[in-house]
Amino acid sequence: xxxxxxxxxxxxxxxxxxxxxxxxxxxxxxxxxxxxxxxxxxxxxxxxxxxxxxxxxxxxxxxxxxxxxxxxxxxxxxxxxxxxxxxxxxxxxxxxxxxxxxxxxxxxxxxxxxxxxxxxxxxxxxxxxxxxxxxxxxxxxxxxxxxxxxxxxxxxxxxxxxxxxxxxxxxxxxxxxxxxxxxxxxxxxxxxxxxxxxxxxxxxxxxxxxxxxxxxxxxxxxxxxxxxxxxxxxxxxxxxxxxxxxxxxxxxxxxxxxxxxxxxxxxxxxxxxxxxxxxxxxxxxxxxxxxxxxxxxxxxxxxxxxxxxxxxxxxxxxxxxxxxxxxxxxxxxxxxxxxxxxxxxxxxxxxxxxxxxxxxxxxxxxxxxxxxxxxxxxxxxxxxxxxxxxxxxxxxxxxxxxxxxxxxxxxxxxxxxxxxxxxxxxxxxxxxxxxxxxxxxxxxxxxxxxxxxxxxxxxxxxxxxxxxxxxxxxxxxxxxxxxxxxxxxxxxxxxxxxxxxxxxxxxxxxxxxxxxxxxxxxxxxxxxxxxxxxxxxxxxxxxxxxxxxxxxxxxxxxxxxxxxxxxxxxxxxxxxxxxxxxxxxxxxxxxxxxxxxxxx
Numbered sequence: 001x002x003x004x005x006x007x008x009x010x011x012x013x014x015x016x017x018x019x020x021x022x023x024x025x026x027x028x029x030x031x032x033x034x035x036x037x038x039x040x041x042x043x044x045x046x047x048x049x050x051x052x053x054x055x056x057x058x059x060x061x062x063x064x065x066x067x068x069x070x071x072x073x074x075x076x077x078x079x080x081x082x083x084x085x086x087x088x089x090x091x092x093x094x095x096x097x098x099x100x101x102x103x104x105x106x107x108x109x110x111x112x113x114x115x116x117x118x119x120x121x122x123x124x125x126x127x128x129x130x131x132x133x134x135x136x137x138x139x140x141x142x143x144x145x146x147x148x149x150x151x152x153x154x155x156x157x158x159x160x161x162x163x164x165x166x167x168x169x170x171x172x173x174x175x176x177x178x179x180x181x182x183x184x185x186x187x188x189x190x191x192x193x194x195x196x197x198x199x200x201x202x203x204x205x206x207x208x209x210x211x212x213x214x215x216x217x218x219x220x221x222x223x224x225x226x227x228x229x230x231x232x233x234x235x236x237x238x239x240x241x242x243x244x245x246x247x248x249x250x251x252x253x254x255x256x257x258x259x260x261x262x263x264x265x266x267x268x269x270x271x272x273x274x275x276x277x278x279x280x281x282x283x284x285x286x287x288x289x290x291x292x293x294x295x296x297x298x299x300x301x302x303x304x305x306x307x308x309x310x311x312x313x314x315x316x317x318x319x320x321x322x323x324x325x326x327x328x329x330x331x332x333x334x335x336x337x338x339x340x341x342x343x344x345x346x347x348x349x350x351x352x353x354x355x356x357x358x359x360x361x362x363x364x365x366x367x368x369x370x371x372x373x374x375x376x377x378x379x380x381x382x383x384x385x386x387x388x389x390x391x392x393x394x395x396x397x398x399x400x401x402x403x404x405x406x407x408x409x410x411x412x413x414x415x416x417x418x419x420x421x422x423x424x425x426x427x428x429x430x431x432x433x434x435x436x437x438x439x440x441x442x443x444x445x446x447x448x449x450x451x452x453x454x455x456x457x458x459x460x461x462x463x464x465x466x467x468x469x470x471x472x473x474x475x476x477x478x479x480x481x482x483x484x485x486x487x488x489x490x491x492x493x494x495x496x497x498x499x500x501x502x503x504x505x506x507x508x509x510x511x512x513x514x515x516x517x518x519x520x521x522x523x524x525x526x527x528x529x530x531x532x533x534x535x536x537x538x539x540x541x542x543x544x545x546x547x548x549x550x551x552x553x554x555x556x557x558x559x560x561x562x563x564x565x566x567x568x569x570x571x572x573x574x575x576x577x578x579x580x581x582x583x584x585x586x587x588x589x590x591x592x593x594x595x596x597x598x599x600x
Contacts, residue, residue, distance in 0.1 A: 061262020134161025400528025
C-alpha cells in the first residue's frame with residue numbers, strides 16, 4: 001500500500017493562485033474572518049490526521065472488513081479509535097451552523113477536508129461523510145425540535161447519519177418503493193420496509209445512528225409524487241435528548257462487496273420503527289435532494305481521491321522499478337536497466353493520472369465555491385446564479401470525475417505490471433474501492449440523463465449558456481497572453497462547439513426522445529473534458545505568471561504548464577470521437593428488436 005502524502009502544495013495552488021478563495025471568502029457573510037492563514041492551518045492539520053491516523057488503516061480495513069453478528073456490526077481495528085480522535089479534534093463541526101454547535105466556516109472548507117481523509121482512506125471517510133448530508137437536510141428542512149435534538153449531536157460527531165433510499169426491487173426509480181409510514185396519534189409514524197446498500201448503516205463508531213428514510217404514507221399518490229421523508233434514529237432520545245430506547249430498525253446483514261470493505265454496507269429492516277416527518281408530506285424527494293446534492297459532490301471527491309492515490313503509488317514505483325533501456329540511450333548507466341519512468345507509454349499513464357487528479361481537484365474546488373455562494377451569498381441573484389451553475393456542474397463532477405478516477409486507478413495497476421495485481425502494493429485495492437463511485441448516488445448513465453435532459457434541454461440551454469459565457473469571458477481576457485495562447489485558443493473553439501452540438505442533439509430529440517438517452521453519456525463525458533480544459537487553462541495562466549516573474553526555482557509551475565500541454569494535446573482530443581458517437585443517433589442502439597438479443 002503506498003504511503004499517502006497529502007498534496008498540500010497542489011491544494012494551496014488551486015485555492016490561492018487559481019481560484020482566489022481569499023477574495024471569494026470576503027464576499028460571504030462572516031467570510032472576512034476566514035483568512036488564508038486559517039485555511040492553510042486547517043489543511044496542514046487535516047494532512048497530519050489523514051497521513052498519520054487514517055491512511056495506515058486503509059489496508060487494514062480492506063483485509064479485515066466489517067464483521068456481522070446477529071445484527072451487530074464491528075468495524076476494522078483502529079476505525080473506532082480514529083473516529084474518536086476525529087470527533088475530539090472538532091472536525092465534524094467544521095462547516096456547520098454555530099447555532100447548533102458548528103464552527104460556521106464555509107462549506108468549501110469541509111469539502112477540502114473531505115478530499116484529505118477520503119484519499120487517505122475512502123472506506124473510513126464514508127462514516128462521517130454520510131453525516132454531512134444528514135446535517136444539511138435537517139438544517140434546511142427539519143423542525144426546530146429535530147434540529148435541537150438531532151442536529152446538535154450530528155454536528156458534534158457524537159451521532160452519525162445515513163441516507164436510506166434503495167430497495168431491492170428499485171434503485172433509481174424511487175416511485176416503485178414499498179416502504180410505508182403509518183401515522184401515530186402523537187404525530188410520529190411507524191416505518192416499515194427494507195432498505196439495501198445503506199453505507200455506514202450500522203457500526204460501532206458512534207453512540208447513535210440517525211437514518212434519513214424515504215417512505216410512503218397510506219394515502220400517498222402513486223410514483224415519486226407520493227414519497228415523504230422521515231428521520232428514524234437507531235435509539236430514540238429521551239426528554240433530555242440522550243439515548244434511550246432501541247428503535248425498531250435493525251441490520252439484517254452486511255453486503256459482501258468488491259471493494260470499500262472497511263465500510264459497512266447494510267441491509268436495514270424497519271419493523272414499525274418510530275420515525276418523524278421531515279418537511280411536508282409527499283414532498284420527501286424534494287427534501288432528499290438536499291442530501292443527494294451533498295452526496296454527489298462528495299462522490300466527485302472520490303474520483304479525485306482514487307486518481308491521486310493511484311498517481312502517488314505509480315510515480316514512486318515508476319522512479320524505482322528498473323526495466324529495459326530507454327530508446328534514446330541509457331539513463332541509468334550504472335544500473336542493469338533504466339527506471340520505467342523513462343518510457344513514453346509509462347509517462348502517458350502517469351501524466352493521465354496527474355492531469356485527472358489535479359484537474360479534478362480544481363473542478364471540485366470550483367464547484368465548492370458555487371456551494372458557498374448558493375448557500376450564503378448576500379445577493380439573491382448571485383445565489384440563484386450559483387445554484388443554477390451548481391446544478392449544471394454537479395452531474396458533470398460526479399460522473400465524469402468518477403469515470404476518469406476509475407481509469408486512473410486502473411492505470412496504477414498497469415504501471416506496476418504484474419505487481420499491481422498483487423494486494424501488497426495497494427493498486428488493486430484502489431481499483432476495487434473506486435469501482436463503486438460510478439454507481440452510487442446515481443450511475444453515470446443517470447447523471448448523464450440529468451445533465452442533458454433536465455439541466456440543459458429542459459432549460460433550453462440556459463444553464464449551459466451561463467457557464468459557456470464564463471468560459472468565453474476567460475478566453476477573451478487571456479487571448480493576448482502568448483504563454484498560454486494554445487490553450488486559450490483551443491478552449492475557445494471547444495466552447496463554441498459545445499453550444500453547437502447541444503443544439504444538434506436538441507433538434508434530434510425534438511423528433512425522437514430516445515436521442516437524449518442515446519447521446520447522454522457521450523455528451524456528459526464531452527462536457528467533462530471541456531470543463532476540465534477550462535480549469536487547466538486557468539491553472540496554466542496562474543503558472544505562467546510565476547514562470548514569467550522568475551518565481552519557479554523548483555519547477556513546480558513549469559510542471560503545471562507541461563501537464564496542461566499534455567491534457568490539451570493527449571486527453572482533450574478524445575472529444576472528437578464523442579461528438580461523432582453522440583450525433584450518430586439512436587437507431588444503432590434501438591433498431592435491433594429486444595427478442596434478437598439472444599444467446600444460441
